Amino acid sequence: MAKTILPYIISGISVGGQYALIAIGYTMVYGILRLINFAHGDVFMVAGLMMVYMAAALPLYIAIPLMIILTVFLGFMIERVAYRPLRTAPRMSVMISAIGVSYLIQNLALYITGGLNKNYPAIPWISDRVTVFGMETSRVTIITPFLTIILVVALVQLINHTKIGMAMRAVSLNFETSQLMGIRINNVISATFIIGTFLAAVGSMLFFTNYPGVVPTSGAMPGLKAFVAAVFGGIGSIPGAVIGAFIIGIAESLIKGLDTILIVHGTITEQIGFATFSDAFTFVLLIIVLVFKPTGLFGEKTTDKV
Numbered sequence: 001m002a003k004t005i006l007p008y009i010i011s012g013i014s015v016g017g018q019y020a021l022i023a024i025g026y027t028m029v030y031g032i033l034r035l036i037n038f039a040h041g042d043v044f045m046v047a048g049l050m051m052v053y054m055a056a057a058l059p060l061y062i063a064i065p066l067m068i069i070l071t072v073f074l075g076f077m078i079e080r081v082a083y084r085p086l087r088t089a090p091r092m093s094v095m096i097s098a099i100g101v102s103y104l105i106q107n108l109a110l111y112i113t114g115g116l117n118k119n120y121p122a123i124p125w126i127s128d129r130v131t132v133f134g135m136e137t138s139r140v141t142i143i144t145p146f147l148t149i150i151l152v153v154a155l156v157q158l159i160n161h162t163k164i165g166m167a168m169r170a171v172s173l174n175f176e177t178s179q180l181m182g183i184r185i186n187n188v189i190s191a192t193f194i195i196g197t198f199l200a201a202v203g204s205m206l207f208f209t210n211y212p213g214v215v216p217t218s219g220a221m222p223g224l225k226a227f228v229a230a231v232f233g234g235i236g237s238i239p240g241a242v243i244g245a246f247i248i249g250i251a252e253s254l255i256k257g258l259d260t261i262l263i264v265h266g267t268i269t270e271q272i273g274f275a276t277f278s279d280a281f282t283f284v285l286l287i288i289v290l291v292f293k294p295t296g297l298f299g300e301k302t303t304d305k306v
Contacts, residue, residue, distance in 0.1 A: 007135045008257040009250060014141040014210070016249020017148035021203030022226035023233075023241040024155065025196030031172045031236040032192050034091065038098040039078055041223015042105040043197055047071040047204035048120060048214040049109060055121035064123075068201045075197025076190060084186065109216035117215050120208040127209055140209045145246075147206070151199060152242050159238075164191050172236070221279065225252075228286045234296030243297065248285065252278045 022044055029037045050070055054063040082101045086094045126140040159165035167188045170178040179185050207222060208214055226241075229248050233240025254261075258274040289296060 004261050005254070005257075006133060007137070008253045008261070010132070010135075010137065011141060012250030012253030013246060014144040014206075014249070015253060016229075016246035017144040018203045018207045018210075019222065019226045019229050019249055020148050020242040020245035021151065021199040021206070022222060023229040023245045024152070024199050024238055026227050026230040027233075027235050027238060027241040028168075028192050028196050030230070032168060032175075032189060033083070033094075035083065035094055036098065036227070037078075037193075037196075038095070038223075039082075039101040039105060040196065040200060041219035041221075041226070042102050042109075043071060043075055043078070043219070044200045044204045044207075044223060045109065045214065045216065045219030046074060046105060047201040048208045048218060049113065049118060051205065051208070052118040052120055052214055060121070060123060063121075064205070067205075068198060071201035071204070072194050072197050075193045075200070079190060079193040084189075106216050106220075113216060115216065117213045120212040120214055122212075123205070123209055126206075138210060140206055144206050147202070148242070151202065152238065155195065155199075156238065158195075164188065168192060225279075225282050228282050230296075231286060232289050232296055234298035237296070237298040240296055240298035248282055251281060251285075255281055 022040065025040045026037060029035055029040075047067060051063060051067045054067055057063075058066070078101055082097045083094060086097055126138075126143060128139050129136055130139050130142065131137075132142060159168055164187075167178070167183050168191070170181070170183055171185060171188050175185070178188075208218075225248055226245065229244035230241040231244075232248065233242070233244030235241070255278040256275045259271045263271070
């Protein structure tokens with residue numbers, strides 16, 4: 001039984017790590033601005049498209065860092081153009097702006113690509129096939145959870161032990177008081193978007209190495225699942241977002257492989273189609289969390305009105 005389930009668990013941990021890198025962007029922005037950045041999944045998709053085009057014209061050792069830099073710049077500009085002018089506007093206005101940015105990015109990508117599937121380039125070493133515990137998989141599947149944990153630990157250290165991290169914590173606790181104390185709110189918010197989009201760019205590279213087709217809607221479902229992970233863990237909590245992402249990734253992978261697992265062990269004799277419900281599970285989980293624990297696993301109670 002363990003030998004049959006192990007490949008799905010390993011795959012789920014890898015996917016969960018990719019969701020975690022996206023979910024951190026959602027939870028950091030919410031923690032400071034109390035805003036759900038609905039365009040975050042589309043930034044993830046744009047990072048994939050930029051890599052497709054740049055890898056065709058440039059060596060990978062230039063294309064990869066350039067893709068990350070341009071993705072970070074895109075996140076920075078989205079905050080400057082779409083969110084900063086609405087800083088004092090009602091929260092609903094900012095949310096509508098975020099949705100508008102999401103559709104704008106998707107439609108621009110549709111115009112540029114013609115809606116055609118673009119093949120993500122193979123990245124040496126991380127795209128290679130390896131054998132682990134007697135099963136063959138890509139190296140990216142193995143390194144994703146370790147890289148995710150390293151990046152999360154580095155982020156936590158930055159937040160807890162640097163000046164900008166201290167400013168982020170202060171702003172997340174009380175926006176107005178932080179401003180009165182001389183903290184440059186705009187710089188803190190820009191830094192938050194830069195960190196979030198950097199992690200989304202790294203997550204994009206890991207995700208599309210495993211799922212090499214990139215289309216204008218490629219960021220929608222991973223973005224939604226990462227958002228659910230952030231809510232499940234307690235939106236505003238980085239450890240919560242990461243744990244939620246790993247739980248969703250593992251559960252999704254197990255559901256996709258449930259037919260095979262049950263057939264191998266003689267529980268059923270033919271395919272039932274459990275894989276069809278792998279995406280639905282994520283949103284059922286969101287409903288359950290919102291009903292029984294609206295603040296998530298690690299979320300704190302708040303009196304803010306949305």
